[in-house]
Amino acid sequence: MGLDEATVKPHERLSAALATELSQVNSLIRTRMASEHAPRIPEVTAHLVEAGGKRLRPMLTLAAARICGYDGPYHIHLAATVEFIHTATLLHDDVVDESGQRRGRPTANLLWDNKSSILVGDYLFSRSFQLMVETGSLRVLDILANASATIAEGEVLQLTAAQDLRTDEAIYLQVVRGKTAALFSAATEVGGVIAGAPDPVTKALFDYGDSLGICFQIVDDLLDYWGSDATGKNIGDDFRERKLTLPVIKAVAKADSEERAFWERTIEKGNQRDGDLEHALDLLAKHGALEATRADALNWAAKAKSALEALPNDPIRDMLSDIADYVVARVN
Amino acid sequence: MGLDEATVKPHERLSAALATELSQVNSLIRTRMASEHAPRIPEVTAHLVEAGGKRLRPMLTLAAARICGYDGPYHIHLAATVEFIHTATLLHDDVVDESGQRRGRPTANLLWDNKSSILVGDYLFSRSFQLMVETGSLRVLDILANASATIAEGEVLQLTAAQDLRTDEAIYLQVVRGKTAALFSAATEVGGVIAGAPDPVTKALFDYGDSLGICFQIVDDLLDYWGSDATGKNIGDDFRERKLTLPVIKAVAKADSEERAFWERTIEKGNQRDGDLEHALDLLAKHGALEATRADALNWAAKAKSALEALPNDPIRDMLSDIADYVVARVN
Numbered sequence A, B: 001m002g003l004d005e006a007t008v009k010p011h012e013r014l015s016a017a018l019a020t021e022l023s024q025v026n027s028l029i030r031t032r033m034a035s036e037h038a039p040r041i042p043e044v045t046a047h048l049v050e051a052g053g054k055r056l057r058p059m060l061t062l063a064a065a066r067i068c069g070y071d072g073p074y075h076i077h078l079a080a081t082v083e084f085i086h087t088a089t090l091l092h093d094d095v096v097d098e099s100g101q102r103r104g105r106p107t108a109n110l111l112w113d114n115k116s117s118i119l120v121g122d123y124l125f126s127r128s129f130q131l132m133v134e135t136g137s138l139r140v141l142d143i144l145a146n147a148s149a150t151i152a153e154g155e156v157l158q159l160t161a162a163q164d165l166r167t168d169e170a171i172y173l174q175v176v177r178g179k180t181a182a183l184f185s186a187a188t189e190v191g192g193v194i195a196g197a198p199d200p201v202t203k204a205l206f207d208y209g210d211s212l213g214i215c216f217q218i219v220d221d222l223l224d225y226w227g228s229d230a231t232g233k234n235i236g237d238d239f240r241e242r243k244l245t246l247p248v249i250k251a252v253a254k255a256d257s258e259e260r261a262f263w264e265r266t267i268e269k270g271n272q273r274d275g276d277l278e279h280a281l282d283l284l285a286k287h288g289a290l291e292a293t294r295a296d297a298l299n300w301a302a303k304a305k306s307a308l309e310a311l312p313n314d315p316i317r318d319m320l321s322d323i324a325d326y327v328v329a330r331v332n
Helices: A010-017 A019-032 A040-049 A056-067 A074-096 A114-134 A138-161 A169-194 A199-226 A246-253 A257-268 A276-286 A289-310 A315-329 B010-017 B019-032 B040-049 B056-067 B074-096 B114-134 B138-161 B169-194 B199-226 B246-253 B257-268 B276-286 B289-310 B315-329
Strands: none
Touching (some): A019 A056, A019 A074, A019 A114, A040 A074, A040 A114, A040 B138, A056 A074, A074 A114, A074 A169, A074 B114, A114 A138, A114 B138, A138 A169, A199 A276, A246 A257, A257 A276, A276 A289, A289 A315, B010 B019, B010 B056, B019 B074, B040 B074, B040 B114, B056 B199, B074 B169, B138 B169, B169 B199, B169 B246, B199 B246, B199 B315, B246 B257, B246 B289, B257 B276, B276 B289
């Protein structure tokens, strides 16, 4: 490929290995995001779909299908499906979170309006549904219908759990499975299912996606306090937005009564003052919450890699393993 | 049934004839709107689902299946699917329209917040998708996936078309097919498809639902100016919200330059003053726009009834015919 394995990031190597199929996916996405009657739809969609996301989720589907020796056309449909579902949830998330920036650019709700983001999200979700129906696989439809319900349920759960100090690690995991891991695990599983892979293989693909997705979200939440990655996020965004994530959950679990009062005031009541973020960072350090969160992320990465052992030996499989390492290596 | 055909409304007679199946639908809806993890979901859903809607759309599915002699269990799933899709679109519509009232009660976005309405809508749409997968019919999935895309496309089109005086009757029809008729026609068609009805019958069912849905929406838009129905709407809501509907489109088409300036100011620019609604009503009267709109509605009702002629003779079929008459009879 002409790519130096030592310096090129593993998802870039995967992208190069899947280049032909990825370009088919991109072309299908462009065709299907069109709308004969409502030009607002492709405008809004293009803003997000062509913003240079890594296409990690569709790559997972293509990779799974390739490892399982699939030679039909429908992994392309499924990869586009997964990207459409992802884009639809981003559009709705940005309205729900009242976000103004995504991937370093203004969000669609800011450039157009909330109405467009809501309705174009609904449209993309419907289009994803049409794409999966075209595969003719009821099992694929079943997996993606369940994933969609888990995603929406996780998002609703987050609404009530994010500012409630009673939220523990189990509830956090539930939210993360919904908002992130459900689409990762569906993406990998359907790649195996469409290839007709045996149950232990599709199960392993599900487990890889599930663990990778959880790892990915934990790292995302950790970087919000750790801040060493070029995420475009500012340190403490989640704190300012009063989002209870794993590092804070760990610190709250070890809090004395004075510390608990601090978290109640800043997260539950949202009454924040100058110096609060610095104090929060001190408390996270005092209880080793960031290191403990990083250890959890490493565990999930190890789980993801161990799931891969049930899959046929394949260079793509090794790239998936490297991706699991790379996700945690973002925290450095 | 003990119901007096002369005074009981036709949808009430249909509801009585389908009472057993409707109660199965209601019970399935209650089961499936539950969420193990996020109690906010059934709270929001119950507010809308149990607000005493007429369940017209699920009844159409049950009626179609009955007329086609279906004796399996899946018309119940499909009727619940249709009601979930309808409820999901209402939740999103109320956010998009910033509505505070629906069926005479405060909307979910007012009682909870926009976030809950968006995400619970997404959840219900996913649940509807799970229900249809359970039927095991790819043709049903195809019809409902296409209907969902048409609904969302119609809603987006409405965003840009509603305040644009260039919107003509063809674009209005496109919007109405999306926002209303697509779910009516899918509801009737899938009832026939699940029963294994022959193509001319499922085509006739589609046509009935399509024409009835268009008729229904035209009458709704007409009543906003006509005001003789107990809709709970105030005369002129659409005018105040700057929604270009069929009566105004007809008046704009016949407007002289002074009248056109009036519509530009009030609808396009949204610059409204005391007395504008009265003037708008005068212009609608001057050009016979309300009578012409009512004539269109009567035509669609006649089309709906004529589609029914391709269906097997059945008392339920006659009730569907009466419903088409009744929809227009609301304008009196």
